[in-house]
Amino acid sequence: EVQLVESGGGLIQPGGSLRLSCAASGFTVSGNYVSWVRQAPGKGLEWVSVIYSGGSTYYADSVKGRFTISRDNSKNTLYLQMNSLRAEDTAVYYCARGKSDIVATLDYWGQGTLVTVSS
Amino acid sequence: QSALTQPASVSGSPGQSITISCTGTSSDVGGYKYVSWYQQHPGKAPKLMIYDVSNRPSGVSNRFSGSKSGNTASLTISGLQAEDEADYYCSSYTSSSSYVFGTGTKVTVL
Numbered sequence: 086e087v088q089l090v091e092s093g094g095g096l097i098q099p100g101g102s103l104r105l106s107c108a109a110s111g112f113t114v115s116g117n118y119v120s121w122v123r124q125a126p127g128k129g130l131e132w133v134s135v136i137y138s139g140g141s142t143y144y145a146d147s148v149k150g151r152f153t154i155s156r157d158n159s160k161n162t163l164y165l166q167m168n169s170l171r172a173e174d175t176a177v178y179y180c181a182r183g184k185s186d187i188v189a190t191l192d193y194w195g196q197g198t199l200v201t202v203s204s
Numbered sequence: 205q206s207a208l209t210q211p212a213s214v215s216g217s218p219g220q221s222i223t224i225s226c227t228g229t230s231s232d233v234g235g236y237k238y239v240s241w242y243q244q245h246p247g248k249a250p251k252l253m254i255y256d257v258s259n260r261p262s263g264v265s266n267r268f269s270g271s272k273s274g275n276t277a278s279l280t281i282s283g284l285q286a287e288d289e290a291d292y293y294c295s296s297y298t299s300s301s302s303y304v305f306g307t308g309t310k311v312t313v314l
Contacts, residue, residue: 120303122250129207129308130242130250130293143301146205179249187255189238189297194249 087111087193089180094198101170105198107163107180115158118183120191121165123176123200133178134165148174170202208233208294208306215312221282224309226294227275232304234275238297241270241279245290253292254279281311289313 093105109119114136121133134144134154142154153166163180177199181191209227216222226233226241233239239257242250252261254270257277267282277296281288294306 122305129291130244130295130305131207132295132303132305135303145302181250184252184255184261187238188236189295189303190240190252190255191242191250191295192252192255192261194251196249 087182089182089193089195091178091180091195091198094178094200096201096203097170098204099171099202101202102166102168103170103200105165105167105178105180105200107165107195109161109163109180109182112182113158114156114161114163117185119156119163120181120183121154121163122179122181122191122194123174124179124197125173125176128176131176135183136163167200170200172202174200175202176200205232205298205300205302205304208296208304210292210294210306210309212307213310213312215314216281216284217314218284218286220284221280222284222311224279224281224292224294224311226277226279226296226306228277228296228304229275231299232296233272233277233294235299236297237272239270239272239277240295241268241277242293242295243288243290244293250293284313286313 184192241254
């Protein structure tokens with residue numbers, strides 16, 4: 086059974102850093118593309134980043150240069166390193182698996198972890 | 205990358221059909237077949253309902269169907285049921301190798 090479990094969220098001051106983790110089971114993060122999507126309180130979904138099986142990474146303009154997506158194949162875990170955090174980064178962050186052989190389609194999602202950026 | 209445009213809300217009575225539109229540009233919706241639709245109930249994670257414009261994942265009811273014309277994709281829910289009340293988001297691949305979501309549509313079953 087495919088499962089994704091996010092962790093690492095919490096309250097952080099503006100300008101601070103946080104690393105989110107997403108533990109995957111039932112598939113390998115190295116063999117699939119995996120993405121981060123966020124949702125600000127009461128708002129819509131916003132795509133954040135993706136890492137492909139070959140290692141290529143892409144980011145939304147809103148986080149480019151501040152966030153870094155990575156994975157640890159030995160731990161089957163996805164990460165999102167978030168630096169220079171701003172109030173507008175406050176959101177629930179979801180990790181999601183890309184559907185095999187289908188472009189830009191996220192077929193399994195975690196339950197999300199809340200990041201609150203506030204002083 | 206600007207969000208795709210969806211109506212804020214759509215409503216219908218049980219048994220009726222409703223259609224949600226998703227308008228983008230030639231750099232996203234109009235340029236690729238990679239349009240997906242997600243359903244999200246309050247406090248829950250999104251669920252994939254349609255991919256590649258019109259394909260349904262295993263387990264998704266055939267009451268859900270998708271289509272595309274030019275820069276606008278559409279999701280139709282036929283035989284509307286109470287359990288269909290949720291937020292719906294479209295998504296597309298883009299020419300900059302990124303993804304973009306729609307603004308979201310709240311579906312209300314009257």
